[in-house]
Amino acid sequence: MPIQVANPSPAPQGHHHQRRRGAFGGPMTMNHHHTSSKKSDKPACGDSTLNLKNVFLRAMRHKLFKSKKSRPKTPVDLVSHTTSLLSYLNSASYYPTTGHKHTGKIAELDVLMRELKIILYGNGESEPTAEACAQLTQQFFKDNTLRLLIICLPQLNLEARKDATQVVANLQRQPVNSRLIACDYLESNLDLMDLLICGYEDPAMALHYGGMLRECIRHQTVARYVLKSVHMKKFFDYIQLPSFDVAADAIATFKELMTRHKSTVSDFLTDNYDWFFVEFNSKLLQSPNYITRRQATKLLGDILLDRSNVAVMVRYVSSKDNLRILMNLLRESSKSIQLDAFHVFKLFVANQHKPSDITNILVANRSKLLRLLASFKIDKEDESFEADKAQVAREISELVATGSIGNSAELANLSC
Template identity: 70%
Template sequence: MKGLFKSKPRTPADVVRQTRELLIYVDLHYNSRDPKQEEKMGELSKNIRELKSILYGNSESEPVAEFCTQLTQEFFKENTLRLLVVCLPKLSLETRKDATQVVANLQRQLVHSRLIASDYLETNKDLLDILVSGYENMDIALHYGAMLRECIRHQSIARYVLESEHMKKFFDYIQLPNFDIASDASATFKELLTRHKSTVAEFLSRNYDWFFAEFNSRLLSSPNYITRRQAIKVLGDMLLDRSNSAVMMRYVSSKDNLMILMNLLRESSKNIQIEAFHVFKLFAANKNKPPEIATILVTNRSKLLRFLAGFKIDKEDEQFEADKEQVIKEISAL
C-alpha cells in the first residue's frame, strides 16, 4: 500500500519553478526576522545543486538531453536568471559556486538549435552591467566574472560590453590590489578583445585613440610586472590577428608605440621580452615605415642588432628564429 502514496518525482521544470519561488522569497525577506528563512535558504541551496546535477550529470549518470532542454526553457521563460544574479551575494559560498556553474552551462544549451540564453540577455542587457560591476565587490567578483565570461560567448552580448562605458573600468579592475580578482578581470578583458574577431576589429577602429592611450599608459607602462606581462600578451594577440590588420598598421606607424615596445624589450623578464618581440617585429617588417619610425630604428641600430644577436629562448623554435633573422635583416638594411 505504501507505494501508492509516493510523491511524484519532480520534473526539471518543477525544480526551476520552485527555485524561482525561493529566490523571490530570498529577495524579499533576506535579513528579515522570518523564522522560516534558514529553512528556505537550505531548500534553495538544495534546488540549485539539483539544477547543476541535471545539467552536468553526477557520479551515477550522464546528463539527459531532454531534461536539459526542459530546464533551459523553463529557466529563461521568466526572470530566473535575473533573480539568481541579484540574489547571488545573499547565498552561501558553495551555493554561489553551484549557481555560477548552472549559469555557465545554460549559455551553451541549445533549444531547437537556438541559444535561448543569448535571446534572453539581448532583452536584459542591464544584467551585464550588474555582472561587470561585480568586480567592485570582493565577495562575488570571481563568481560574477566567471558568469560574465560565459555570457560574452554570445557575440551581441560581447559587443554590448565593448561599446559600453564599462570597457574603461577594466583598466582599473586589472590593477586591483587583490591578485585573484585582478587576474580574473584580465581574463575577461582578454576574452572581450580576442573572441569575436569582426566585433573586436570594429571596436578597435572606432575607439582607437582613447583605447590605446589607456592601454599604453596604464597597462604596458604599469609598475606592476604581472600587469605588463598580461598586457603585452593581449596586445600581441590583437595585433597579430588578421582581422585587425588596419588597426595593426596604425599602431606600428606611431613612434610613441615603438618607444614603449623598445623599453619592454629591455625588461629583465624573458617572458615580457619574448611577447614584446612579437609586437616589435611588426614595426620592423612594415614596408611603409613612416620616416620617424625608420629614424628611431637607424639611431638604435647597433644596440638592437647586438640585442637580437644574443636573444635566445629556452626551447627550440624555428618560427621564432626565422622571425628574428627577418628582423635583423630589415634593421641592417635600413
C-alpha cells in the same frame, strides 16, 4: 500458701486500634485505614518519555510525508521552486531578513542549486539527458530566473554561489529545439551585463559574476553591448585591483572581449582607437605589476596579429610612442615578456610604409638593437623564432635614415 498471678486479659478482637510501645516507651497508635496509600495521579517517568516519543514520531512522520509530497522532482518543478525562493529573497519586505524562516530558505536554495547542476552536468552515477536539460533551460529563462539569481547571488552561501555560476555557464550552451535561447533572453535583458561587470567591485562576488560574464559574452550581441557600454573603461582599473584573483579574472574577461568576436572587435577598435590604446599603454603595458605587463604584452600581440585588425595594426606600429614602449619591453628581465614584445616589435620593423620618425629611431638605436637581438635566447629551440629574429636583424641593418635624424640625445631617450 502460694501466690496466684492472674493472666492478662486478651486484647479484644476487631478493635480498630493497637497500642504499641514507642521508641521511648510511650504508646503509639496506628490507624490501618488511613495508612493505605492512594494511587498517584502523576504518570511515571517511563510513561512520560514514551508519550513524548510518540508525539515526536507522529510529528516527524507528518513532516516527512508533507516534504515528500511537496518536494520538486522534475526539472520544471526544480526551476519553479528555485524561482519562488529567489523571489522571496528579492522581496523588499523580507530583505535583509534573518531568522529560522530565512535561513531555511537559504538552505533549500543550497540543495536546489546542487540539483540543478547535477541535471546539467550529471554526477558520478549518471550522465545528463538532453530532454531534462532542455526542460530546465526553457523553464529557467521563461521564469526570468537568471535575473533573480544574479540579483540574489550575494545572499546565497558560498557553495550555492559556485553551483549557480556553473549552472549559468552551462545554460549559455544549452540548445532548445536547435536554438540557443539564452542568447534570445540576454538580447532582451542586456542590462544584466551592467550588474555582472560592476560585480568586480565586490571582492566576495567578483569571481562568480566574472565567470558568468565570460560565459554570457560568448554571444556576439552581448559582447557588442559590453564593448560599447560605459563600463568598458572600468576594465583597465579592475585589471589593476590589489587582489590577484580578482585582477586575473578581470583580465581573462577582458581578453575574451578583445579576441572572441573578430568583426565586432575590429569595429570597436576602429571607432575607439585613441582612448583605448592610451589606456592600454599607460595602465597595462607600463604597469608596475609584472603579471599585468606580461598578460598585456601577450594580448597586444594577439590583437595586432589578427588579420581582422590589419588597419588597427598599421596605425599602432606607425607611432613612435608605441615603439618606445615596445623597445623598453624588449629589455625586460622576463623571457616571456621579451618574447611577446618581440612579436609586436617585429611589426614595426616589417612595416613597408614606416613613417620617417620610426625609421630614424631604429637607425639611431641600431647597434643596441642588434646586440640585444644577438643575445636574445629562449629556453626551447624554435626555428620560426630564430628565422624571425634573423630577418628583423637584417632589416634593421639595412635601414637608412630619411632626412635629418634630429637630436641623437632625444632619440636616445626613446631607445632601449
